[in-house]
Every structure is written in C-alpha cells, then in structure tokens.
Amino acid sequence: MSTAIEVTGLEKAYAGKPAVNHIHFQVQKGSCFGLLGPNGAGKSTTMKILSCITQADRGSVQVLGYDVAKQAEEVKKFIGYVPQNITLYEKLSAYDNLVFFGELYGVRGKALKERIMEVLQQVGLADRANDAVGTFSGGMMRRINIAAALLHRPKFMILDEPTVGIDPQSRNHIFELIRTLKEEGMTIIYSTHYMEEVEALCDDVAIIDHGEVVAKGALNDILAQYGGKSVYLELESDIEPNLTLIEGSSVARHGRGWKIETDNVLKTISEVAELCRMKGYKPIQLEVVRPSLEMVFLQLTGTSLRDA
Numbered sequence: 190m191s192t193a194i195e196v197t198g199l200e201k202a203y204a205g206k207p208a209v210n211h212i213h214f215q216v217q218k219g220s221c222f223g224l225l226g227p228n229g230a231g232k233s234t235t236m237k238i239l240s241c242i243t244q245a246d247r248g249s250v251q252v253l254g255y256d257v258a259k260q261a262e263e264v265k266k267f268i269g270y271v272p273q274n275i276t277l278y279e280k281l282s283a284y285d286n287l288v289f290f291g292e293l294y295g296v297r298g299k300a301l302k303e304r305i306m307e308v309l310q311q312v313g314l315a316d317r318a319n320d321a322v323g324t325f326s327g328g329m330m331r332r333i334n335i336a337a338a339l340l341h342r343p344k345f346m347i348l349d350e351p352t353v354g355i356d357p358q359s360r361n362h363i364f365e366l367i368r369t370l371k372e373e374g375m376t377i378i379y380s381t382h383y384m385e386e387v388e389a390l391c392d393d394v395a396i397i398d399h400g401e402v403v404a405k406g407a408l409n410d411i412l413a414q415y416g417g418k419s420v421y422l423e424l425e426s427d428i429e430p431n432l433t434l435i436e437g438s439s440v441a442r443h444g445r446g447w448k449i450e451t452d453n454v455l456k457t458i459s460e461v462a463e464l465c466r467m468k469g470y471k472p473i474q475l476e477v478v479r480p481s482l483e484m485v486f487l488q489l490t491g492t493s494l495r496d497a
C-alpha cells in the first residue's frame with residue numbers, strides 16, 4: 190500500500206485555545222483510517238482541515254501529493270466530505286437535494302440524473318427518491334448526506350461521526366456501504382467516539398485526546414502494544430476462588446467473574462485451569478480476554494473514553 194494522505198504537525202486554535210495540537214499521521218491508499226477520541230478531542234477540526242473546509246494555523250496536509258491549503262480546488266475534486274451536522278433541505282425530495290449537491294460539485298444533466306439513482310441505490314434509499322427529506326428518520330437523512338458526498342465519484346471519503354444518534358438499520362447500512370466502498374478501492378477516514386466501530390471497520394487508527402495523538406498505527410499493533418493481557422474466569426457457584434496462587438498476575442473482580450492481568454496469558458490460563466481442578470472450582474467461563482481500544486484509551490489517558 191502507498192501513502193494517500195500525509196498529515197504533518199497540524200495545529201489549529203480557536204480564540205487562542207488549541208483544538209488540534211501538533212497532529213501527525215499517514216493514511217494508506219485503500220484503507221479505512223479511524224480517528225478515535227472523546228467529544229471535543231479535535232476530530233472534526235482535523236477532518237475539516239483535511240476537507241479544505243477550514244485552514245490549519247500550522248502544519249501541512251498532502252492528499253495524493255496535493256497540498257490542501259495551497260491546492261484546495263484540486264483536492265476538493267477527489268474528496269467526499271460527510272459533515273457531522275446534517276445539511277439538507279427538508280422540504281425538497283431526496284432526489285432534488287442531490288441535484289443541488291451534484292451541481293455544487295459540477296455534475297450536471299443526464300450524467301447527474303444517472304449518478305443520483307446510483308448513489309441512492311448505494312445508500313439503500315432509491316425507493317424514497319421522490320419523498321421529502323423532512324419525512325425521513327435521522328439515519329436516512331445521514332445516508333442522503335453520504336449519497337451527496339459520493340456524487341462526484343471521490344477517491345476519498347471523510348465521514349465525521351456518521352452514526353451518532355441514528356437507528357440500527359441505518360447504522361448497518363452505513364457499515365455495509367463503508368465496507369463496499371473500501372473493497373472498491375476507496376480510502377476512508379472515519380471519526381467516532383465509539384471504539385467498537387473502529388474495531389469493526391478500521392485498519393489503522395489514531396487516538397486523539399485534547400487535540401493530541403496519543404497512539405497511532407495498525408489497529409492490531411495498538412491493541413497488542415497497549416491493550417493489556419488478561420484472562421477471565423467465571424465460576425458456576427458464587428464462591429471466591431483463591432487466585433493469589435497464580436504467579437505474576439494481578440486479580441480483580443470483573444462483572445460476574447474475575448479478571449487476571451498477566452504478561453503470559455497461556456501460562457496463566459493453564460495455571461487457573463489446574464487450580465480449578467485441584468480445588469474443585471467449576472468454571473463456566475475461562476478465556477483469554479481480547480484487548481480492546483477501551484483498555485488502550487484508559488491506559489494512555491487514565492480516563493475511560495466515555496467519561497473523557
């Protein structure tokens with residue numbers, strides 16, 4: 190894979206207060222890149238700079254070798270930006286909204302008509318083309334916003350928290366669409382404060398907190414590096430197992446069971462199994478816990494992503 194987007198030393202402040210502080214990352218061509226961070230972390234500001242909506246105070250963004258500040262008109266041709274806020278005319282039909290956006294992007298006439306029907310198919314709303322957008326659910330409106338960003342056949346999609354406050358059906362549609370676009374070779378930048386979305390969709394990730402990147406890289410590498418390793422044990426009866434016998438580990442109550450942090454999950458899991466056998470404990474669950482971005486965020490910032 191080759192680098193499609195290169196972000197170097199990006200800085201932006203509002204009224205002297207930094208929103209984005211010295212951000213660096215690279216996005217590989219054809220990948221889905223996740224920008225993960227709590228509300229106010231600086232995700233939208235970063236995405237607006239990448240989409241030529243706002244300018245950085247310092248630093249640079251190169252998209253396929255084009256500089257977003259100096260060559261914005263070129264860059265806009267191959268970027269589709271889906272803003273966090275829905276920007277549609279509620280009295281107009283889905284079709285007419287897309288005519289408006291298509292013309293803004295310079296697509297016109299027969300080519301636009303055909304393209305509108307294609308993008309409506311892509312977002313699963315072709316049968317609602319002639320209905321006023323005001324009758325749509327929030328999730329359907331969001332899908333029309335995504336359709337609008339696809340009209341000019343961009344090479345990159347930048348989606349700013351596209352699943353906030355929407356119904357599960359629209360969320361599934363958006364996930365499926367992102368997977369399909371990626372298979373077709375599109376490069377995607379996706380911001381969210383839902384860790385599970387990044388885990389489901391993204392290849393690489395940058396975790397941002399207070400305007401700074403606190404970790405970045407391939408999702409699996411980040412999980413392996415910072416995610417912590419542990420084993421979970423849950424017993425059939427409500428007895429407290431004596432886990433102090435397990436070497437080199439720390440034990441804490443977790444849900445209905447026990448979580449044992451360790452550097453060597455295989456050794457620990459076999460020791461716990463042996464302990465259960467010796468003591469007659471009856472496990473209903475004994476497993477290696479998959480590291481999660483929640484754990485990564487907690488370890489790096491000391492706060493949980495939801496409270497940050």
Ligand SMILES: Nc1ncnc2c1ncn2[C@@H]1O[C@H](COP(=O)(O)OP(=O)(O)OP(=O)(O)O)[C@@H](O)[C@H]1O
Nearest residue numbers: 203207208226227228229230231232233234235350
């Ligand atoms: N137009 C603006 N004027 C003043 N401050 C702003 C503006 N836009 C963003 N900020 C501030 O910059 C910081 C970063 O905001 P940003 O919207 O980029 O974060 P975010 O990670 O996208 O969060 P959210 O999910 O809440 O949108 C926040 O402190 C925010 O209040």
